[in-house]
Amino acid sequence: MTDKSTSETVSGRTMEDIARMAGVSESTVSRALSGSHLVAEKTRERILEIVQSSGFSINEQARNLALRKTKTIEVIFPIERGTLQHVSDPFFVDMLAVLTDELGKQGYDVLMSRSPPWDDERPGCAFLGARADGVIFVGQGRHRSEIRDFARRHRQVVTWGAALRDDDHCVVGSDNIGGARQATHHMLSLGRQSIAFLGDLSLPEIHQRYEGYREALAAAGKTFDPELVINSPFDIEQARSATSEIANLYPRFDGIFASSDMIAIAAIANLRQSGIRVPDDVSVVGFDDIPSGAHMNPSITTVRQKIRTAGRVLVDQLLRAIAGETPSPQILPAELVVRQSCGAQQTSQN
Amino acid sequence: MTDKSTSETVSGRTMEDIARMAGVSESTVSRALSGSHLVAEKTRERILEIVQSSGFSINEQARNLALRKTKTIEVIFPIERGTLQHVSDPFFVDMLAVLTDELGKQGYDVLMSRSPPWDDERPGCAFLGARADGVIFVGQGRHRSEIRDFARRHRQVVTWGAALRDDDHCVVGSDNIGGARQATHHMLSLGRQSIAFLGDLSLPEIHQRYEGYREALAAAGKTFDPELVINSPFDIEQARSATSEIANLYPRFDGIFASSDMIAIAAIANLRQSGIRVPDDVSVVGFDDIPSGAHMNPSITTVRQKIRTAGRVLVDQLLRAIAGETPSPQILPAELVVRQSCGAQQTSQN
DNA sequence: TGCGGTCTTGCAAGCGCTTGCATTAATTCT
DNA sequence: AGAATTAATGCAAGCGCTTGCAAGACCGCA
Numbered sequence: 001m002t003d004k005s006t007s008e009t010v011s012g013r014t015m016e017d018i019a020r021m022a023g024v025s026e027s028t029v030s031r032a033l034s035g036s037h038l039v040a041e042k043t044r045e046r047i048l049e050i051v052q053s054s055g056f057s058i059n060e061q062a063r064n065l066a067l068r069k070t071k072t073i074e075v076i077f078p079i080e081r082g083t084l085q086h087v088s089d090p091f092f093v094d095m096l097a098v099l100t101d102e103l104g105k106q107g108y109d110v111l112m113s114r115s116p117p118w119d120d121e122r123p124g125c126a127f128l129g130a131r132a133d134g135v136i137f138v139g140q141g142r143h144r145s146e147i148r149d150f151a152r153r154h155r156q157v158v159t160w161g162a163a164l165r166d167d168d169h170c171v172v173g174s175d176n177i178g179g180a181r182q183a184t185h186h187m188l189s190l191g192r193q194s195i196a197f198l199g200d201l202s203l204p205e206i207h208q209r210y211e212g213y214r215e216a217l218a219a220a221g222k223t224f225d226p227e228l229v230i231n232s233p234f235d236i237e238q239a240r241s242a243t244s245e246i247a248n249l250y251p252r253f254d255g256i257f258a259s260s261d262m263i264a265i266a267a268i269a270n271l272r273q274s275g276i277r278v279p280d281d282v283s284v285v286g287f288d289d290i291p292s293g294a295h296m297n298p299s300i301t302t303v304r305q306k307i308r309t310a311g312r313v314l315v316d317q318l319l320r321a322i323a324g325e326t327p328s329p330q331i332l333p334a335e336l337v338v339r340q341s342c343g344a345q346q347t348s349q350n
Numbered sequence: 351m352t353d354k355s356t357s358e359t360v361s362g363r364t365m366e367d368i369a370r371m372a373g374v375s376e377s378t379v380s381r382a383l384s385g386s387h388l389v390a391e392k393t394r395e396r397i398l399e400i401v402q403s404s405g406f407s408i409n410e411q412a413r414n415l416a417l418r419k420t421k422t423i424e425v426i427f428p429i430e431r432g433t434l435q436h437v438s439d440p441f442f443v444d445m446l447a448v449l450t451d452e453l454g455k456q457g458y459d460v461l462m463s464r465s466p467p468w469d470d471e472r473p474g475c476a477f478l479g480a481r482a483d484g485v486i487f488v489g490q491g492r493h494r495s496e497i498r499d500f501a502r503r504h505r506q507v508v509t510w511g512a513a514l515r516d517d518d519h520c521v522v523g524s525d526n527i528g529g530a531r532q533a534t535h536h537m538l539s540l541g542r543q544s545i546a547f548l549g550d551l552s553l554p555e556i557h558q559r560y561e562g563y564r565e566a567l568a569a570a571g572k573t574f575d576p577e578l579v580i581n582s583p584f585d586i587e588q589a590r591s592a593t594s595e596i597a598n599l600y601p602r603f604d605g606i607f608a609s610s611d612m613i614a615i616a617a618i619a620n621l622r623q624s625g626i627r628v629p630d631d632v633s634v635v636g637f638d639d640i641p642s643g644a645h646m647n648p649s650i651t652t653v654r655q656k657i658r659t660a661g662r663v664l665v666d667q668l669l670r671a672i673a674g675e676t677p678s679p680q681i682l683p684a685e686l687v688v689r690q691s692c693g694a695q696q697t698s699q700n
Numbered sequence: 701t702g703c704g705g706t707c708t709t710g711c712a713a714g715c716g717c718t719t720g721c722a723t724t725a726a727t728t729c730t
Numbered sequence: 731a732g733a734a735t736t737a738a739t740g741c742a743a744g745c746g747c748t749t750g751c752a753a754g755a756c757c758g759c760a
Contacts, residue, residue: 014716025740030718040738055503060481061420062716065411065745072461093443100462109481110462111422112450130407131459153405236641262642269645291586292612295619297647364746375710380748390708412746415715 013056021054022047033058073103073318074111074132078141089234089262090290091305095138095160098311106319108133134318136160140171140204158318160310162204163329170327172313176205179303179334180212181219183285184257186301186336188220190344192255192283196228198243198267199259209259209287228253232263239266247274254282261286261293261302268298268341279343289337298340306332363406371404372397383408423453423668424461424482428491439584439612440640441655445488445510448661456669458483484668486510490554508668510660512554513679520677522663526555529653529684530562531569533635534607536651536686538570540694542605542633546578548593548617549609559609559637578603582613589616597624604632611636611643611652618648618691629693639687648690656682 015033019026024043032039032047039047050056064070077092100110111132134156137147144164151157151169163171187195197213199206210229217224228249232242243266246256258264264286268278278284278298286293289304310332317327338344369376374393382389382397389397400406414420427442450460461482484506487497494514501507501519513521537545547563549556560579567574578599582592593616596606608614614636618628628634628648636643639654660682667677688694 016716026717027719027740027742028738031739034718036719038738043738057480057504059415059716061411061415062745063718065409065415065747066716066718068745070411090440090443093440096462104463112446112460112462113454131410154407236645240645265642265645269647272647292615292642295586295590295615297619297622366746376747377710377712377749378708381709384748386749388708393708409746412715413748415717416746416748418715 013054014059015056018047018050018054018056021050070131070133071107072109072111072132073099074113074135075099076113076135076137078137078139078143078147089260090292091260091288091307092138094291094307095311098308099136099138099315102311102315106315134158134322136314136318142202144204156318156321158314158321158327160314162208163331164204167329170317170321170329172310172317172330172332173205174305174310174332174334176208176334177212177215179287179305179336180209180257180259181216182212182334182336183287183301183303184213184216185219186338186344187255187257187283187285187342188216188222190283190342194222194225194228194253195255195257196230196246196249196253197257197259198230198232198239198246198263200231200233201229206259209257213257225252232258232266234260234262236262236266239263240269243267243270247271247276250274250276250282256282256284258284258286261288261290261300264300264302264341265293265296279341283343284341285336286341294339301339301342301344302337304335304337306334363404364409365406368397368400368404368406371400420481420483421457422459422461422482423449424463424485425449426463426485426487428487428489428493428497439610439638440642441610441638441657442488444641444657445661448658449486449488449665452661452665456665484508484672486664486668492552494554506668506671508664508671508677510664512558513681514554517679520667520671520679522660522667522680522682523555524655524660524682524684526558526684527562527565529637529655529686530559530607530609531566532562532684532686533637533651533653534563534566535569536688536694537605537607537633537635537692538566538572540633540692544572544575544578544603545605545607546580546596546599546603547607547609548580548582548589548596548613550581550583551579556609559607563607575602582608582616584610584612586612586616589613590619593617593620597621597626600624600626600632606632606634608634608636611638611640611650614650614652614691615643615646629691633693634691635686636691644689651689651692651694652687654685654687656684 015026015029019029022029022043024047028039028043029047032044033051075096096110096112103110135150135154135158137157137159140147140159140161147157147159148167148169151159158170158172161171161173162176163173184195195213195217197210199209201207201210214224230243230246232239239262243263246267247270256264256267258267264284268284271278271282276282284301286300286302287305289302293300293302313330313332317330321327365376365379369379372379372393374397378389378393379397382394383401425446427446446460446462453460485500485504485508487507487509490497490509490511497507497509498517498519501509508520508522511521511523512526513523534545545563545567547560549559551557551560564574580593580596582589589612593613596617597620606614606617608617614634618634621628621632621634626632634651636650636652637655639652643650643652663680663682667680671677
């Protein structure tokens with residue numbers, strides 16, 4: 001009655017096959033493979049040998065089903081549908097790398113799903129699929145409420161982003177406000193008079209950076225010029241065109257706080273194209289501290305997000321949630337890294 | 351006898367619970383959820399409502415077990431253990447993004463596992479776990495033989511990298527040789543006399559680029575200077591230090607072919623630090639065409655890998671393999687993108 | 701009233717693996 | 731040598747879901 005011939009497992013064999021070949025029961029094979037001491041050494045060796053030569057692969061799904069766990073964490077980048085452009089921001093990537101790394105240490109695999117669970121394409125299929133032991137949202141994007149909803153129904157969720165007062169789930173994030181305040185204050189203290197802001201205010205994280213920017217302005221007694229706030233997406237190409245007009249405003253500002261390094265790079269490229277020098281004419285500070293920022297010309301002064309720490313904290317908290325404890329939200333310090341683009345140091349050449 | 355209380359599913363409920371609450375059988379719930387026409391409309395609605403309000407999540411594992419498929423593809427970056435640094439090369443990231451995207455379109459999720467299946471930490475656990483319908487290796491790294499082995503046992507594998515003659519599985523890759531030849535030839539045709547090579551020759555892809563470089567040199571009748579071949583890893587920090595001595599060799603070369611854009615960036619930073627101008631004194635060409643390359647100063651002349659096409663082809667071939675057909679290896683054209691760093695155009699400012 | 705459809709539903713087997721408990725074989729002890 | 735341990739196996743139930751097949755409900759029509 002059973003028909004194994006259609007098995008879709010990578011290697012067509014099952015434990016039953018191995019058991020038969022080894023002349024033992026399935027249980028014994030299972031135990032041999034999981035390293036139980038309840039198996040005679042000789043038996044184990046024989047089984048292992050057969051496993052090897054037959055190219056058997058255990059079916060993790062069945063295994064996990066039986067074990068009632070998945071040892072998998074779903075990592076979601078809440079980005080717009082139809083494109084993963086956004087993800088190519090080095091910051092997100094590095095975060096993914098760190099998460100994969102940290103989760104790996106704890107024996108978890110990472111499942112990247114293309115779309116957030118709520119905009120599932122299956123029409124009329126209004127239920128969520130649980131394929132992981134927990135979920136990490138990297139950034140809230142424009143989906144704060146959905147994420148909140150999701151988190152409310154499922155304890156095993158942590159998210160990276162802006163911790164807001166009304167969040168009832170665990171959010172871990174950088175001190176966006178403080179970081180932005182430092183950055184802006186730094187340029188001001190360097191004698192810059194008028195600082196522009198670049199970023200997408202509809203994203204909570206970015207809005208926090210905007211707040212920090214405003215705070216620094218206020219603290220320095222500067223009046224705020226709304227026209228110097230320019231909406232810009234993360235993607236470098238789009239950022240490039242979003243900020244292409246900035247040079248026209250030029251003498252009105254002599255500093256730029258860009259809410260991500262990629263945006264800073266785009267802005268610098270635009271300024272350069274118009275013959276405006278960075279940092280001589282305009283001081284620029286970014287946010288994130290992406291790896292290549294230190295090697296550019298000029299090198300980018302930025303607010304460093306402690307991404308490694310962040311990943312570790314996220315994973316810690318998620319594992320706590322999975323273990324049934326209550327994870328606690330955290331705000332990680334962000335630190336100003338002074339390089340050339342702000343003009344604090346003299347640029348050396350070129 | 352059954353104890354559901356310990357279920358680890360994100361939402362603790364099972365179909366059985368829903369069935370009980372709706373006063374129907376499990377089968378009916380299953381059918382209602384999968385959109386079968388074998389369920390009365392009223393029944394379906396009632397069930398859906400209960401599903402909603404109870405926050406039920408279907409257990410994908412069990413579902414997939416029953417369906418004998420996973421709808422998941424494993425994407426593996428064969429990098430050294432203990433770090434995912436390497437992955438932060440924008441090229442790999444973009445590839446990951448494209449793959450996630452393309453696979454998503456076909457209804458597949460992406461599983462990123464930290465380590466290649468062969469260096470599994472579980473001691474004595476010499477079997478492979480099959481948790482996906484197929485596997486994509488992104489780059490062969492130093493693991494050509496392991497990958498070959500792996501592919502030999504399992505049909506559902508494709509890899510991105512250097513197609514070598516003795517590969518018996520499906521490898522898709524850029525025309526590394528041709529691309530490198532073009533790049534080198536371009537500098538030569540610009541009048542440069544002596545071109546250095548930067549990259550890690552132990553990686554097959556890079557070795558192919560090296561071959562292209564040599565070919566162009568030979569074709570131009572240039573003698574080859576082994577001291578101008580400098581070993582450099584992908585990671586930008588490491589590349590920076592690996593190429594830190596390059597300036598010392600300076601008047602011996604007036605061109606650099608870097609086997610990745612990140613390495614090119616590192617090299618340029620080093621040259622600049624020593625007061626050597628790019629492209630005036632030294633012409634530089636990279637490889638990959640990472641997104642930010644166009645916005646740097648100078649912008650990077652490079653060999654573009656058609657990453658979107660690549661991802662699509664990889665996915666196509668893998669799906670063919672999964673469908674039981676024989677996937678065919680392919681070499682994708684790589685195209686030279688001329689920008690500033692090679693010196694073909696005049697740099698505009700700064 | 702009775703019979704052949706048409707719809708809906710439930711039953712039960714099965715997906716490949718784990719594990720508590722019972723069973724049997726190998727040892728040790730008195 | 732016989733009893734009591736201990737070590738090594740197998741049995742069978744169960745993980746949560748799908749699905750072929752059979753059964754029940756309900757319809758119209760002769």
